[in-house]
Amino acid sequence: MNSILDSRPDLTKVINDVAEVTGYLWQNGWAERNGGNITVNITEFVDAEMAAMPAIAPIQPIGKTLPFLKGKYFYAKGTGKRMRDLARLPMQNGAIIRICDDCASYEIIADEPVMPTSELPSHLALQNYLLETGSCYKATLHTHPIELVAMSHNERFLRPDEMTRVLWSMIPETLAFAPLGIGIVPYTLPGSVELADATLEQIRHHDVVLWEKHGTVAVGKDIMDAFDQTDVLCKAAKIYMCARLMGFEPDGMTPEAVREVQQVFNLPTKRPC
Numbered sequence: 345m346n347s348i349l350d351s352r353p354d355l356t357k358v359i360n361d362v363a364e365v366t367g368y369l370w371q372n373g374w375a376e377r378n379g380g381n382i383t384v385n386i387t388e389f390v391d392a393e394m395a396a397m398p399a400i401a402p403i404q405p406i407g408k409t410l411p412f413l414k415g416k417y418f419y420a421k422g423t424g425k426r427m428r429d430l431a432r433l434p435m436q437n438g439a440i441i442r443i444c445d446d447c448a449s450y451e452i453i454a455d456e457p458v459m460p461t462s463e464l465p466s467h468l469a470l471q472n473y474l475l476e477t478g479s480c481y482k483a484t485l486h487t488h489p490i491e492l493v494a495m496s497h498n499e500r501f502l503r504p505d506e507m508t509r510v511l512w513s514m515i516p517e518t519l520a521f522a523p524l525g526i527g528i529v530p531y532t533l534p535g536s537v538e539l540a541d542a543t544l545e546q547i548r549h550h551d552v553v554l555w556e557k558h559g560t561v562a563v564g565k566d567i568m569d570a571f572d573q574t575d576v577l578c579k580a581a582k583i584y585m586c587a588r589l590m591g592f593e594p595d596g597m598t599p600e601a602v603r604e605v606q607q608v609f610n611l612p613t614k615r616p617c
């Protein structure tokens with residue numbers, strides 16, 4: 345069967361990276377059944393032939409009007425599709441969509457009429473924000489990392505400053521690679537516009553957002569980067585949990601040691617691009 349990826353090596357590389365990452369999500373135990381979703385802005389790879397491709401399914405509403413998305417193209421994981429299946433067959437478990445001129449609806453153009461992710465309002469609201477701010481970030485990743493979700497069941501870790509402080513203090517690399525820390529969104533119905541709005545507020549100032557008792561959302565320059573952001577914070581959560589399993593509350597790096605890393609490595613206080 346023909347695929348939009350045929351004779352498009354650059355686009356194929358992006359989709360193959362998504363497939364590689366979805367394999368990691370499954371192996372990490374972060375992607376039970378159809379858990380999690382991904383979108384990647386692929387507009388830079390669109391050629392005249394792609395731009396002329398007709399919709400292969402009825403136009404659908406996004407649920408929000410997102411003015412910076414007009415005419416943009418995204419790869420999106422399909423709703424109800426499994427990450428572990430996407431790892432083998434990305435174009436049968438995800439689709440390429442085009443945002444319509446009303447900026448409030450989208451059409452699927454390839455390869456198959458796979459309806460995109462149930463969290464599309466959140467993903468596209470983040471993509472709209474990235475374009476609005478001129479960011480070079482292209483990917484959004486929602487997944488269910490076990491240890492971070494477990495921590496969100498405790499009131500102490502629903503305080504974003506406390507959660508960030510504990511994670512940063514587990515290992516210097518957490519601070520170095522997630523210098524904006526983790527934001528928290530109190531429990532909100534999955535797939536809702538309210539969840540999208542709350543996520544957007546938090547991602548402005550954080551590397552990753554934790555949805556209470558649900559999962560994480562990360563943005564990245566590409567899908568590998570969004571995965572790394574999540575992975576770095578989850579590693580810190582694992583170390584915290586290992587210490588607790590050994591029967592003690594970990595000391596954590598001292599505030600002075602944390603400040604030293606921030607200063608010596610000149611860590612950014614906002615997203616680099």
Ligand code: 2HA
Pocket residue numbers: 378379380381423424461462463486534535
């Ligand atoms: O796609 O994870 O939050 C399934 C989900 C919804």
Ligand code: ZN
Pocket residue numbers: 379380486487488534558559
């Ligand atoms: Zn989810």
